[in-house]
């Protein structure tokens with residue numbers, strides 16, 4: 132017997148319709164690339180999202196065609212979030228921090244038809260447009276007055292003039308809720324970047340889950356500042372959840388320094404903010420010496436890298452702000468666990484509560500997780516045993532986009548590449564990473580890429596890249612090198628060799644020369660052993 136309820140599919144267009152109808156006057160505030168602060172509201176976003184939809188139809192794009200963005204957090208980006216996905220096209224948010232060659236590779240792999248970019252990234256587009264063979268339309272996210280006087284980009288036009296010509300009415304199409312809505316590449320593992328492709332269904336279910344009280348607890352009373360970029364797993368889904376609950380949104384644009392973020396929090400009555408530890412570190416460093424205080428901020432979600440205990444302490448004890456430690460992945464839309472206490476923990480002394488808060492947290496309804504040992508056996512939830520962390524759920528990736536070879540799933544479970552323990556209350560704690568990557572300021576660096584560049588130097592016999600703890604960036608890469616016999620290669624020469632071969636921030640901080648790199652039985656470098664050997668190593672100041 133079937134249920135007798137209405138079966139409307141889940142659609143991102145319904146979020147913006149809802150936000151307009153029920154919270155149309157709620158503000159969306161953006162610091163812009165142009166330097167000023169722009170103010171609109173959900174009704175304004177909805178109207179312009181419909182103009183985006185008409186504009187895309189006007190370009191003759193097919194259902195499922197990819198529209199790329201290379202943009203900061205701001206209202207125009209938000210309009211594209213709803214306008215692109217609402218029509219059944221796929222929003223491809225590109226990470227501008229990647230090397231231009233990698234951006235071009237990604238645009239070609241995704242077969243992007245349209246590229247919308249903030250003017251900050253004009254130099255990147257000038258450099259790569261000829262390599263992007265599928266892009267037919269280049270849209271600068273500005274008005275005509277801000278377009279460059281001269282450009283080599285064919286047919287470049289401004290977003291504002293593009294939208295101005297469009298009707299404000301639009302009827303959103305109805306389609307299968309499993310249709311692709313957006314995609315995001317992650318360079319988390321070796322080789323070329325890989326894309327997670329989200330669906331309308333996965334996005335809406337994730338948006339419901341993210342708004343729950345024990346998750347990000349978002350409501351119509353909130354003013355929300357996503358510092359986490361919209362090109363990084365859809366700003367952890369905040370734009371969708373904010374539309375769902377009718378929260379005010381505050382976007383930082385390119386201004387991510389401590390003073391700007393703090394200023395925006397105070398000016399816009401922000402109650403809730405989300406970002407990686409690095410941005411909060413910058414903000415706290417700005418606030419401390421000036422004895423600044425928050426007047427409205429109640430909580431921050433911190434994720435993307437392990438949150439340092441000192442940061443949780445500082446927010447709570449010095450500023451009365453609750454830190455919610457979160458864990459997730461691009462492949463998980465991204466939320467998996469969040470750390471909020473259970474009722475039975477409320478009577479514990481503060482230091483015991485802190486021990487719990489430092490963990491990555493417990494599962495959100497919709498996500499299932501387990502840890503397994505080397506033989507694939509399930510490990511106990513005793514808070515001691517550590518093993519590979521596997522997840523499944525309706526917003527977890529099944530396969531990567533256009534990926535050849537076997538599915539990454541193991542018996543239906545997605546292997547996260549994280550190593551963790553889980554305690555009897557279900558609180559998960561990351562203890563290590565089995566994937567060979569470094570995460571610096573919330574962005575990935577592929578250790579294999581760094582090693583390959585070193586190996587291309589004629590004086591290098593073997594190179595291993597490992598991450599070293601860093602107070603500001605969480606982790607920084609160093610490269611450990613065995614020189615060829617008789618070579619007198621020095622660190623400065625090898626570091627200079629990296630220039631132009633990878634994004635500047637991905638260049639290792641140091642070179643450590645060693646007589647040998649530990650190898651396993653199959654000849655693979657034993658990074659765990661290498662990390663142990665270098666445990667007393669300190670980065671150059």
Ligand code: ADP
Nearest residue numbers: 364434435436437457458459460461465549561
């Ligand atoms: P995001 O940064 O949005 O979480 P990514 O796909 O870029 O997504 O990175 C996911 C990886 O980042 C995880 O597999 C894990 O290694 C690391 N990570 C994310 N959150 C945390 C956290 N709270 N603590 C430790 N590591 C984390």
